[in-house]
Amino acid sequence: MRIMIFAAGGDIGGGKTHILSLANELAKCNDLRLVCFRKGVMSEEGEAMGLDVAAIDHSEGTPAAIRFALAQVDEFEPEVIHCHGSKANMIGALVKKKRGIPVMSTVHSDPKLDYMGRPLRALTFGKINMWALRRMDYYVAVAWKMRETLIEYGFDPQSIFTVYNGMDFSDAPRGPRPRKAEDEEIVIGIAARLNPVKDIPTLIKAFAKAFKEDKRLRLSIAGTGEAEAELKTLVKELGVEEYVTFEGWISDIKAYFGKVDINVLSSLSETFPYSLLEGAYQHIPAIATTVGGIPSLIEHGKTGYLFEPGDADAFADYILKLAADPDLREQLAEALFEKASAEFSLDRMRRDQENIYRTLLRRYEHRGERGGAVLCGAYGRGNAGDEAILKAILQRLRSIDPDMPIWVMSRNPLQTSKKESVRSFYIFNVFAFLKALKQADLFVNGGGSLIQDVTSSRSLYFYLFTLKAAKRCGCRIVMYGCGIGPINKAANRKKAGKVLDSTADIITLRDSVSHELLQEMGVTRPEIVRAADPVLSLAQAPENKVAQGFAAEGIPEGLNMAGFCLRSWPEFKNKQAVADAARYCYEKYGLTPVFFPIEEPKDVPVGQEIAAMLNCPCYVCSKRHSSDEIIGMLGRMKLVCGMRLHSLIFATAAGAPVIGISYDVKVDSFIKDIGSSSCISVTDLNTEKLEKLIDERLDAGEADALAKRDQLKELEGLNGRAAARLLRKEEA
Numbered sequence: 001m002r003i004m005i006f007a008a009g010g011d012i013g014g015g016k017t018h019i020l021s022l023a024n025e026l027a028k029c030n031d032l033r034l035v036c037f038r039k040g041v042m043s044e045e046g047e048a049m050g051l052d053v054a055a056i057d058h059s060e061g062t063p064a065a066i067r068f069a070l071a072q073v074d075e076f077e078p079e080v081i082h083c084h085g086s087k088a089n090m091i092g093a094l095v096k097k098k099r100g101i102p103v104m105s106t107v108h109s110d111p112k113l114d115y116m117g118r119p120l121r122a123l124t125f126g127k128i129n130m131w132a133l134r135r136m137d138y139y140v141a142v143a144w145k146m147r148e149t150l151i152e153y154g155f156d157p158q159s160i161f162t163v164y165n166g167m168d169f170s171d172a173p174r175g176p177r178p179r180k181a182e183d184e185e186i187v188i189g190i191a192a193r194l195n196p197v198k199d200i201p202t203l204i205k206a207f208a209k210a211f212k213e214d215k216r217l218r219l220s221i222a223g224t225g226e227a228e229a230e231l232k233t234l235v236k237e238l239g240v241e242e243y244v245t246f247e248g249w250i251s252d253i254k255a256y257f258g259k260v261d262i263n264v265l266s267s268l269s270e271t272f273p274y275s276l277l278e279g280a281y282q283h284i285p286a287i288a289t290t291v292g293g294i295p296s297l298i299e300h301g302k303t304g305y306l307f308e309p310g311d312a313d314a315f316a317d318y319i320l321k322l323a324a325d326p327d328l329r330e331q332l333a334e335a336l337f338e339k340a341s342a343e344f345s346l347d348r349m350r351r352d353q354e355n356i357y358r359t360l361l362r363r364y365e366h367r368g369e370r371g372g373a374v375l376c377g378a379y380g381r382g383n384a385g386d387e388a389i390l391k392a393i394l395q396r397l398r399s400i401d402p403d404m405p406i407w408v409m410s411r412n413p414l415q416t417s418k419k420e421s422v423r424s425f426y427i428f429n430v431f432a433f434l435k436a437l438k439q440a441d442l443f444v445n446g447g448g449s450l451i452q453d454v455t456s457s458r459s460l461y462f463y464l465f466t467l468k469a470a471k472r473c474g475c476r477i478v479m480y481g482c483g484i485g486p487i488n489k490a491a492n493r494k495k496a497g498k499v500l501d502s503t504a505d506i507i508t509l510r511d512s513v514s515h516e517l518l519q520e521m522g523v524t525r526p527e528i529v530r531a532a533d534p535v536l537s538l539a540q541a542p543e544n545k546v547a548q549g550f551a552a553e554g555i556p557e558g559l560n561m562a563g564f565c566l567r568s569w570p571e572f573k574n575k576q577a578v579a580d581a582a583r584y585c586y587e588k589y590g591l592t593p594v595f596f597p598i599e600e601p602k603d604v605p606v607g608q609e610i611a612a613m614l615n616c617p618c619y620v621c622s623k624r625h626s627s628d629e630i631i632g633m634l635g636r637m638k639l640v641c642g643m644r645l646h647s648l649i650f651a652t653a654a655g656a657p658v659i660g661i662s663y664d665v666k667v668d669s670f671i672k673d674i675g676s677s678s679c680i681s682v683t684d685l686n687t688e689k690l691e692k693l694i695d696e697r698l699d700a701g702e703a704d705a706l707a708k709r710d711q712l713k714e715l716e717g718l719n720g721r722a723a724a725r726l727l728r729k730e731e732a
Helices: 013-027 041-048 062-076 086-099 119-133 144-152 200-213 228-237 253-257 274-281 312-324 326-343 346-365 384-400 413-420 430-439 457-472 490-503 512-520 543-552 575-589 604-611 627-635 645-653 665-673 687-726
Strands: 002-007 031-036 053-055 080-084 103-107 138-141 160-162 186-191 217-222 244-248 262-265 286-289 305-307 373-376 406-410 423-426 442-451 476-484 506-509 527-530 561-565 592-595 639-642 658-662 679-681
Touching: 002 013, 002 062, 002 086, 013 031, 013 041, 013 080, 013 346, 031 041, 031 062, 041 053, 062 086, 080 086, 080 346, 086 103, 086 119, 103 119, 138 144, 138 346, 144 160, 144 413, 160 346, 186 200, 186 253, 186 274, 200 217, 200 228, 200 312, 217 253, 228 244, 253 274, 262 274, 262 312, 274 286, 274 326, 286 312, 305 312, 312 326, 373 384, 373 430, 373 457, 384 406, 384 413, 384 442, 384 476, 384 627, 384 645, 384 687, 406 413, 413 423, 423 430, 430 457, 442 457, 442 687, 457 476, 457 490, 476 512, 476 687, 490 512, 506 512, 506 687, 512 527, 512 665, 527 687, 543 627, 561 575, 561 645, 575 592, 575 604, 575 639, 575 687, 592 604, 627 645, 639 645, 639 687, 645 658, 645 665, 645 687, 658 665, 658 687, 665 679, 679 687
Parallel strands: 002 031, 002 080, 031 053, 080 103, 103 138, 138 160, 186 217, 186 262, 217 244, 262 286, 286 305, 373 406, 373 442, 406 423, 442 476, 476 506, 506 527, 561 592, 561 639, 639 658, 658 679
Antiparallel strands: none
């Protein structure tokens, strides 16, 4: 590839390190030119590394810099331009307009905080930078949190990629650092710009507090900036002037960290700071704030310590804890080194970035063409089942075409965009809906039981309207792994049958009862496929993530459990029967009852109510977990007794035996379709019947549950194949 990097040229610290490291790596396998809009340290270091560097003197002004950039583009003929910094972004946006070359930007920090404490610059350079950023084609966020920040600012989620900073650890020292004598000084070091966003006053206050208890402590502050005088005044006011050193600008950062014992960072905002990797390189333990991408490297208590921004007391406590315990310093430092060198290498950063360039060029080639999918469902309401359906459908669609633009109708568009990296709009925003349909190729009526009138006839008519609108706008239509019904009113059945028959191209169903209902309604024109719920395609979370989920709920590791996933329902009157069954699981099988909500917080109170009836150990979960965590957590249960359909689906997907408590025909249908009879109506609930079903399921054993899982997973694959056919990605 032919890559041109635009850099402001005056970058220092982590920004400079990132740009030069990335450029040097990319240049090994690609044609690359680094264009700097200021001659200085960056251009000089780039040339010394052997990079193709073009630089213009900053004093020549912005118009000259724009002409210089255009001349460089015409000479080098890049396939993509990659900008770093506000000036580079501005010039890149203008070059894109004049030359029609795809332009992207790496966002190193929160653009609204870049000029924190400098209101005039924020109103000028800050506004210009935001104008330029909004004209980029794509963005690289140097942390997942920064990606979320950009989405909150209204940037297209599908144009944002995340690439964590990387560092070359090949020459790093091996093994722990030499131990210090008990009476030697303990040096706390920070390498950062001295500006408000780094919140160095909190560090100084924490140091002053810790120093009162441990006189060996010393503070080293490396960096320059506009806040230096103010910080020196604070040091003097707190009476620690003799023990704090302002190092100024440090050119040899490795040598600096070689003299530091504890690496710290007190920032209010970060993407993914290089200083933490530079400290890890020298086997130093770290204490940092819980901002940006820092928690992806610093795992609290395992690879370092985290504290909330501004919390000087907690910060001081962690300083004292590490200063007092050389074994702990070594333990955390070595764990941090292993994680940093394994997961944040320079080679990994280069490969990630090259993949983004390829994606950008591929998408740019097809810009303006009609394509992609609009997804309609009960999303953004906090129901774990519906959110899992969305995740599963997105996973399938992206496996068909990773570049596919996707729009999702949601009750909470911002949350959906941040969580799933899709464009999203409010479900009842008709104008946004019609606009998306005119750009898309496929409309997906996405899972769940949308075509029903139990909730209300209004709900049914709305979803029928979406099908008719999609057909009128020229979209192909798949009803994806859905349930149909119940539709109780005769007029509603007639209307729904007519709309489904005239609009849908393919209907894939998750249960046999829905198939029977479609036949009764006279739906014959669409292709109808008996499949399974989309959620069955999702994998469960890794063991460590599942363990963290249980730990968050206060549930000890290695516990044998029986899960109860309940919901409030008018006919659910005999709660004592469930309490008796939970106690029965504990007394006969040694299974501790765990009440697990699928829709949080709605399902928590009923679990608490039944738990209060027990005189045996039990747990009531109340946290919100991701769908893969829920699958993994329910998969750890020896038995799951569920009212909500997706509690049964999650558990089955993980190979756990299930018993249904039916409040709706969809629960009966699911139990029937997995070849089981372990289901009891909520109106017929009694202790004796429930205990009998528990005996039957546990006697059937793990092999039976795994066979049911495999059977349904095979059926679920038919959903994706149907969508692929409509997208013309696979022959019928």
